[in-house]
Amino acid sequence: MNVPFFRIDAGGNELEYVREVLASGWLTSGRRVQDFESMFAEAVGAEHAIAVNSCTAALHLACEAAGIGPGSEVLVPTLTFTSTAEIVEYLGGRVRLVDVDPDTALLTPEILEDALDRFPAVTAVIPVHFGGRACDMRNDSSQGIVDLCEARGVAVVEDAAHAFPARYDDARPVGSAIGSTACCFSFYANKTMTTGEGGMVTTDDEETADRMRRMRLHGIDRNAWDRHHRVGASWEYDVVAAGYKYNLTDLAAAIGVAQLERQAAFHEARMSLVERYRERLAGLPGLRLPPELANPAFDAWHLFVIHVEPNAPCDRNELISQLAAKGVGTSVHYRPLHTMTHWAQTASMDPAGYRNADRWFDGCISLPLFPSMTDPEFEHVTDVIAQSFTGGFKTVGA
Numbered sequence: 001m002n003v004p005f006f007r008i009d010a011g012g013n014e015l016e017y018v019r020e021v022l023a024s025g026w027l028t029s030g031r032r033v034q035d036f037e038s039m040f041a042e043a044v045g046a047e048h049a050i051a052v053n054s055c056t057a058a059l060h061l062a063c064e065a066a067g068i069g070p071g072s073e074v075l076v077p078t079l080t081f082t083s084t085a086e087i088v089e090y091l092g093g094r095v096r097l098v099d100v101d102p103d104t105a106l107l108t109p110e111i112l113e114d115a116l117d118r119f120p121a122v123t124a125v126i127p128v129h130f131g132g133r134a135c136d137m138r139n140d141s142s143q144g145i146v147d148l149c150e151a152r153g154v155a156v157v158e159d160a161a162h163a164f165p166a167r168y169d170d171a172r173p174v175g176s177a178i179g180s181t182a183c184c185f186s187f188y189a190n191k192t193m194t195t196g197e198g199g200m201v202t203t204d205d206e207e208t209a210d211r212m213r214r215m216r217l218h219g220i221d222r223n224a225w226d227r228h229h230r231v232g233a234s235w236e237y238d239v240v241a242a243g244y245k246y247n248l249t250d251l252a253a254a255i256g257v258a259q260l261e262r263q264a265a266f267h268e269a270r271m272s273l274v275e276r277y278r279e280r281l282a283g284l285p286g287l288r289l290p291p292e293l294a295n296p297a298f299d300a301w302h303l304f305v306i307h308v309e310p311n312a313p314c315d316r317n318e319l320i321s322q323l324a325a326k327g328v329g330t331s332v333h334y335r336p337l338h339t340m341t342h343w344a345q346t347a348s349m350d351p352a353g354y355r356n357a358d359r360w361f362d363g364c365i366s367l368p369l370f371p372s373m374t375d376p377e378f379e380h381v382t383d384v385i386a387q388s389f390t391g392g393f394k395t396v397g398a
């Protein structure tokens with residue numbers, strides 16, 4: 001049996017909405033993008049949602065609006081995808097890599113405070129809501145990431161590529177106003193919802209939203225939809241900055257609208273699989289499961305990352321090979337940035353090192369987790385894992 005790492009579920013209104021866009025004659029950013037933006041803003045409780053063609057683009061726009069530029073030093077957790085760091089370099093800033101929490105792979109207020117004390121040149125930080133779990137941005141009892149940054153005049157841009165629909169707490173979804181400049185989401189093909197390629201950036205600040213909207217489309221003061229649907233000359237526009245070409249098409253937004261319609265069901269299905277993984281894999285010697293959250297619904301569960309501990313009967317690479325040999329797709333999130341050629345040469349490193357991220361990388365495997373996973377697929381994945389840890393838990397089918 002083959003179980004992919006991820007399988008897209010486009011069985012809702014995706015095709016119908018894409019057909020409608022094709023029939024409408026307007027393919028680039030127009031009415032469907034506007035629909036998608038207002039639905040997403042409502043879903044995360046943000047004043048403004050700005051659709052773009054990737055989360056990388058969203059991060060670039062948000063960091064530009066946050067004032068990151070030549071000479072800026074920006075704190076980035078080492079355990080992330082390269083996008084989180086590369087946009088700092090696009091803007092002429094310098095990346096400073098820091099370690100993460102050993103259990104969650106998140107940047108914590110403790111790690112941040114220590115880093116801000118030691119690296120006073122830092123002007124911005126990009127916390128990553130890794131795997132779909134929100135960093136501690138603000139809480140009632142201690143200083144969260146946003147509190148620490150506010151006190152020192154450090155800008156915060158959130159990388160929420162994995163984190164739709166996650167929550168900071170009972171009251172606040174990730175993407176709502178928490179005190180950051182902006183929050184950036186990904187709709188890449190294997191994310192919790194997709195537009196093929198795509199992203200969204202949310203903010204409550206009108207000036208920031210205006211800036212990001214303009215920079216998304218060449219720094220032009222009016223978008224093509226506005227120009228062609230207003231009375232008067234469609235050729236009339238001004239360029240007020242050297243912007244980028246980051247707008248989302250109506251074709252992609254049509255898929256996004258259909259995916260958003262089913263996001264609650266997607267999330268339910270992911271949570272139920274997580275619960276079953278926990279039950280089924282509990283107690284295997286040397287296998288560590290993700291730490292429990294007070295409320296598991298606060299996690300978007302983009303990833304379910306297990307850890308093969310040093311005392312396990314098999315090692316991480318052996319388990320990946322075992323799973324691959326039995327047709328099961330897995331992934332590794334992530335090889336830390338400080339070990340990547342480019343970042344090893346250009347980023348400012350932490351002299352204290354990256355013990356937690358290195359350990360995380362040595363043991364981590366991301367298991368298949370997607371709403372349309374069937375019972376036999378789930379049984380197959382967990383049987384192979386159990387057998388690798390116990391040597392004969394159950395005969396694994398071919």
Ligand SMILES: Cc1ncc(COP(=O)(O)O)c(C=O)c1O
Pocket residue numbers: 053054055056057080081083084128159161162185186187188198199
């Ligand atoms: C943590 C993180 N940030 C940013 C990105 C970039 O997202 P996109 O592919 O939409 O540009 C990704 C993509 O996987 C990611 O995992």
